[in-house]
Amino acid sequence: MTSLDLLNRLMGRAPVFEPGHVWLAGAGPGDPSHLTLGALAGLAQADVVVHDALVDARVLDLCRDGARLEFAGKRGGKPSATQVDITRRLVELARQDLRVLRLKGGDPFVFGRGGEEALTLTAERIPFRVIPGITSGLAGLALASIPATIRGVNQAVILATGHGADTEDGLDWKALAATGQPIILYMAMRTLDRIAAALIEGGLRPDTPAAVIVSATLPEERVLVSTLSRIAADAEDAALDPPAIVAIGGIVTVREQLLALAPRILETLP
Known part of the structure; x- marks a missing residue:
């Protein structure tokens, strides 16, 4: 066939x-x-x-x-x-x-x-x-145990590109920060430090959870969890290169809860 x-x-x-x-x-x-x-x-x-x-x-x-x-x-x-x-x-x-x-x-x-x-x-x-x-911005997060939406955390999610973040006609990051909703970034590794600074200036707390997912869904996938103020430096220290998705917001904290519970759930399966 x-x-x-x-x-x-x-x-x-x-x-x-x-x-x-x-x-x-x-x-x-x-x-x-x-x-x-x-x-x-x-x-x-x-x-x-x-x-x-x-x-x-x-x-x-x-x-x-x-x-x-x-x-x-x-x-x-x-x-x-x-x-x-x-x-x-x-x-x-x-x-x-x-x-x-x-x-x-x-x-x-x-x-x-x-x-x-x-x-x-x-x-x-x-x-x-x-x-x-x-799209990797949703599937990559899901498979890294980060739900794009979860009740009690967010009512919306923002998909944005980091491309052009260092130009005058780039996105208004302060306006995005003011929404208080999680932000999922594509093509943002090169400008992640500038984006993080702009989001903090726009009102997001420096300790807002953030994560970088490299090579999502593939065997070489790597996930780094940090905070908004540290995510760019930590990604550089870990030598993380594109392709990568960046998640910023409270949805990132769910990953730790899921990973902590998952082994015990698997142990109970027949």
Whole structure:
């Protein structure tokens, strides 16, 4: 039984990937176990997969025989393709009547520039489909025993990018601090010290719990728990490098409670 046969059984009928179409798909936070059936359907049918740096090699191994891989990774501070070049390439490939899978880590519409690509494809009259993925800002936290929301702690959660935090047109961190709600940061390691200082200036206590999750969901995952005033220095001392998610707020304290109880719960299972 092929993977497409299996998908047809699971989904009733897997969506058909037509030639000349582009699918904007999310590969999830890393580990292939978090891949959606929709993304798998794309991998099973695509002629060419234009993928980011954070897509796990085991996910790419699921491509159908004969599919071509094209790397289009964008990593901060490193030479990488421009977004204009990537989007132009999607249009070129689609106009060659190929089935083009644009595969991104996480979700394509959560800090993945999928919205920009969708707008260009629309303007160029290229048919496309969006395949949502599980964003690392939620899955990474959950698997690190940090719930994004919990009753009695927060009524909202803020997803924000640290990209541009050192520029004049960056986010108003003081305004975010004033909400009192937990903040989940993407792409923030390079500017974490500035962000933490701005949040403290905006009213968050220096001892607000904070955590950094590196390589979320993968075997090499590392979790550092600290406080807002210390998180940047502690991350540097621990030599933590991207990709990483940062969580700030009371939700971080739940991790210690869960980890303390989990071993005893497991011991009682038959």
